[in-house]
Amino acid sequence: MLAITQAGHLACSSEALGANNRESCPATGIPVTRPPSTEPHRALTLRDVSEVSGVSEMTVSRVLRNRGDVSEATRTRVLEAARRLGYVPNKIAGALASQRVNLVGVIIPSLSNMVFPEVLSGISETLEDTGLQPVVGVSNYQGDREEQVIYEMLSWRPSGLIIAGLEHSEASRAMLAQAGVPVVEIMDIDGEPVDSAVGISHRRAGRKMAEAIVAAGYRRIAFLGTHMPTNDHRARKRLEGFEEALAGFGLSVVDREFYSGGSALAKGREMTETILKRTPDIDFLYYSNDMIGAGGLLYCLEQGLDVPGKIGLAGFNGVELLDGLPRRLATMDACRLETGRAAAEIIAGKRATGVVGGEVVEFEPKLQPGDTIRKA
Amino acid sequence: MLAITQAGHLACSSEALGANNRESCPATGIPVTRPPSTEPHRALTLRDVSEVSGVSEMTVSRVLRNRGDVSEATRTRVLEAARRLGYVPNKIAGALASQRVNLVGVIIPSLSNMVFPEVLSGISETLEDTGLQPVVGVSNYQGDREEQVIYEMLSWRPSGLIIAGLEHSEASRAMLAQAGVPVVEIMDIDGEPVDSAVGISHRRAGRKMAEAIVAAGYRRIAFLGTHMPTNDHRARKRLEGFEEALAGFGLSVVDREFYSGGSALAKGREMTETILKRTPDIDFLYYSNDMIGAGGLLYCLEQGLDVPGKIGLAGFNGVELLDGLPRRLATMDACRLETGRAAAEIIAGKRATGVVGGEVVEFEPKLQPGDTIRKA
DNA sequence: TTGAAAGCGCTAACAT
DNA sequence: ATGTTAGCGCTTTCAA
Secondary structure: OEEEEEOOOOOOOHHHHOOOOOOOOHHHOOOOOOOHHHOOOOOOOHHHHHHHHOOOHHHHHHHHHOOOOOOHHHHHHHHHHHHHHOOOOOHHHHHHHHOOOOEEEEEEOOOOOOHHHHHHHHHHHHHHHHOOEEEEEEOOOOHHHHHHHHHHHHOOOOOEEEEEOOOOOHHHHHHHHHOOOOEEEEOOOOOOOOOEEEEEOHHHHHHHHHHHHHHOOOOOEEEEEEOOOOOOHHHHHHHHHHHHHHHHOOOOOOEEEEEOOOOHHHHHHHHHHHHHHHOOOOOEEEEOOHHHHHHHHHHHHHOOOOOOOOOEEEOOEOOHHHHHOOOOOEEEEOOHHHHHHHHHHHHHHOOOOOOOOOEEEEEOOEEEOOOOOOOO | OEEEEEOOOOOOOHHHHOOOOEEEOOOOOOEEEOOHHHOOOOOOOHHHHHHHHOOOHHHHHHHHHOOOOOOHHHHHHHHHHHHHHOOOOOHHHHHHHHOOOOEEEEEEOOOOOOHHHHHHHHHHHHHHHHOOEEEEEEOOOOHHHHHHHHHHHHOOOOOEEEEEOOOOOHHHHHHHHHOOOOEEEEOOOOOOOOOEEEEEOHHHHHHHHHHHHHHOOOOOEEEEEEOOOOOOHHHHHHHHHHHHHHHHOOOOOOEEEEEOOOOHHHHHHHHHHHHHHHOOOOOEEEEOOHHHHHHHHHHHHHOOOOOOOOOEEEOOEOOHHHHHOOOOOEEEEOOHHHHHHHHHHHHHHOOOOOOOOOEEEEEOOEEEOOOOOOOO
């Protein structure tokens, strides 16, 4: 099942050894100066470029950063030398000296849920032309892990921090508050941000969906979602808003089913089968995400159920995937791309500002009725 | 659609200023307490902790890194002081002084294709207990962008670099070769790695699939995939291997269809419809990825086609998603998790080794026949 | 337009 | 077990 080949080749190129060590690649059999294996790799410094180009380190530094006035002649010579040597500046030293770091920490719970990579895309897209670089940390939905990641990131003194959610341990909140750089909490605005926040109100999203469902005439409504003891605050808030709105209509969720782990599509099928067998008169299935909703939809269609006539379905997130299903699942867009963009803009715009201000950007989740909810 | 609230609070606490927030007015020498609002945030240093705890900076440093012998009493006092102040070490300074950086650069083409986040999971899982931290860079399938990202990453002097693919610009290869740290090229081993490589042979994967298809008795075989002018080398190699093997049986691909962009599931449907209308006697559809394959499968089932009797289908990647489909699409596992793990192990195991060795780890892609290919 | 000196905050190496 | 000294490679500041 697993084959391992030991190639044991030497990554050797004459250029790799720098200008000041003439030697040949061992493979060719031509005499060499140094045995490569004993040569500890020494990274090039400004000094090397300085010596080769014949100008001071300071001038080399200026050229490489496009700072200050440098004569065209000098500029050319320096760039040429740097290129020839393959010089790569040491940002660690640069950052220490300048007290400036072009890194933005981004902390998300997971990479397996497409929702987060999508927000990331928005962030990285917006950061692209600001000279800032996102650095991603993953907390695995664990508070203590999140704490570690925050600590780790702050120790690199980034220009800003973007972090998913508003719920963090006390220690985490303390670190964020003291960070001295803009902090943007994303994907949820139902709560008290440490600094800035960008996202949608999940309570509101839940409420809106409930209103749409009731308006369409459904009454025996069930909820299906992830098992969310403490972790998935956003799903919990959505459910809270959902039930709150139902209560306003004198209704409540007639049954519910939870899962954790596994293929969401398959789980959606199973849960749907389970809940419909247990409570056959359900006329609407509200899923906490689109993938389980899609699984449920496939199940219902296979069973020949009348969707959306006898039974309606809705998910949450607005994932692109839904486009190819036999029927378009009703869902609600979580504005992930916009959220990522706005968060990045806050960080980018705040650079070099001493004052830490708080800004809350709320996006309005849009209902996408699809084909699985009756027209009102 | 978009609401913005300005909260404008100041993230300022007396603790943040450290123990020495009492200072003298330069002019009069009379002690004053500074108004917090005008206080530009100054990050705490070892020195602050040293002063508060009453031991030297060096000892504080030792405690914080668990290095060397420190008395339990001192240890406690230092930790207490650090905790109270909310001290977060400056890794930039630490890295510069120690010449060691616990970062591993990971460069992938995209985050939108779940394949890459999955490899990332394998990497980050394995790195977790090594003290190393992955830093992710995205190249958007663009060679020049990749070059920039490599440059940017190397300028932080990471302990290693993991990069998708074997095809890079000349400048990129030069940088990688000179990096002086282990470099692992992943997800493809058909080519000449700069240093180490981990992944599967896509040529071989294509060949294997062709053999399985022919063995099952299919003869009118079509290919559907991404439009791959220069970018998707892995898909290209797969197709090459596929056609090569077909040729061995005296067969060739009878039709082909390409797409780019959009929802893969929806595209899979469209392409399948198109190609089947154009060439009705096709008896096998080989897709370059599972998502378009799933779309095609849904289409075929809706059309009432006899799958796998009259027409067979296969995808590539072995994505978990397939589990919930009406029928399990035949596919080939690309060993993404294992690839991520092995790459991370190479980096972790090589730390502090001066020698640059090359190691090639090949995984064997496994055919998952599913329910869309006839039993031979 | 260019150069010299003085750190940035930490750790290695060497005292004590 | 703890402290002292001398940088790490760069940029800031000031001088020429």
